[in-house]
Amino acid sequence: MKRLPGWLRRRYTLLIIPEHSGASSRVRLTIVPLLLVGAVFGLLVTIAVLLLALRSEDLLRIRALHEELAEAVDAYEASLADREKSIALLKSEVQRLTEEAGAVKQKLEELDKLEAEIEAIVELALPGESDALISSSSGKNAAVQPLSYGGVGGENHPVEEDELTEAAGYGSFAGYGSVNLMTSLRDEAESIRARLAAKKEEAARVLDKLRMLPIAWPTESTRITSEFGLRSDPFTRRLAQHSGIDIGGVSGDPVLAAGGGVVVESAYNRSRGHYIIIKHDNGYKSVYMHLRKRLVSEGQKVAQGEQIGLLGSSGRSTGPHLHFEIWKNDQAVDPLPYLQLFKEENS
Numbered sequence: 001m002k003r004l005p006g007w008l009r010r011r012y013t014l015l016i017i018p019e020h021s022g023a024s025s026r027v028r029l030t031i032v033p034l035l036l037v038g039a040v041f042g043l044l045v046t047i048a049v050l051l052l053a054l055r056s057e058d059l060l061r062i063r064a065l066h067e068e069l070a071e072a073v074d075a076y077e078a079s080l081a082d083r084e085k086s087i088a089l090l091k092s093e094v095q096r097l098t099e100e101a102g103a104v105k106q107k108l109e110e111l112d113k114l115e116a117e118i119e120a121i122v123e124l125a126l127p128g129e130s131d132a133l134i135s136s137s138s139g140k141n142a143a144v145q146p147l148s149y150g151g152v153g154g155e156n157h158p159v160e161e162d163e164l165t166e167a168a169g170y171g172s173f174a175g176y177g178s179v180n181l182m183t184s185l186r187d188e189a190e191s192i193r194a195r196l197a198a199k200k201e202e203a204a205r206v207l208d209k210l211r212m213l214p215i216a217w218p219t220e221s222t223r224i225t226s227e228f229g230l231r232s233d234p235f236t237r238r239l240a241q242h243s244g245i246d247i248g249g250v251s252g253d254p255v256l257a258a259g260g261g262v263v264v265e266s267a268y269n270r271s272r273g274h275y276i277i278i279k280h281d282n283g284y285k286s287v288y289m290h291l292r293k294r295l296v297s298e299g300q301k302v303a304q305g306e307q308i309g310l311l312g313s314s315g316r317s318t319g320p321h322l323h324f325e326i327w328k329n330d331q332a333v334d335p336l337p338y339l340q341l342f343k344e345e346n347s
């Protein structure tokens, strides 16, 4: 067995002397136990340091995980907020389209009514021509798709919360996706709008036609003093045919063209006084008698509502009034139904 080196074998004496007694004790030892004690202490310190280091690393890792978690929560909340926002947007979009479709639909129904009224008017003013007029125009617009729900009814279908949720694509309602509802709403609104535009055009065409017919009141006054038909003649007191209507008024009141057309007569004779005859479309003529003054001449084009003279009492007349006639194919007809077509609008 190899001998230990000298410095290890060297013995040391440790003297322990208490402060107040003479007895001292001594311990004799080599360096080895001291070294052992030192080594053990060092080891303990190292382990403690290692443990501390490991712990702080754990702490750091935990902190990092915490941060990651917080970020993930933030991101989730943000995406949730985004989602809620887009759901709200979709909801309002669906709401808007529904309202739009409803509004346009309502307008269309009003227009349907108006169309029927116009058709009745045209039927009266242009017998047999309303069909041609209306059907030719709708034939022209045959490309416009008919409404999917059949047009009339006017029921409003409020969008349910469920549908909205589905529309927003929330959950997994396959088959009732938002795209379907939105697309059908948009299509519906679009087709209604197209139909509305076609109807508007059609209405404009009809209105153009109506402007050339004697259907507007020729005076500001609408007071009828004598109706069309058999009456007792104001001069002879005999039963006679009154071929027009008499409208009361004040001398000098404006007299207006009942419809657009061409002045075919502007003259004076003893019976009619100052009178004007206007030729309109579709075999119609309108006649204005007993004028105080004529403001148009033969061959002149006039528009509906244009002033053509002044109301008076010239000719065979008992006082200021307008004697107004409408002729259809050179035969006098009762003017009143024509003038009353738009009575509500005038009054």
Ligand SMILES: [Zn+2]
Residues within 6 Å of the ligand: 226, 242, 244, 245, 246, 322, 323, 324
């Ligand atoms: Zn008369």
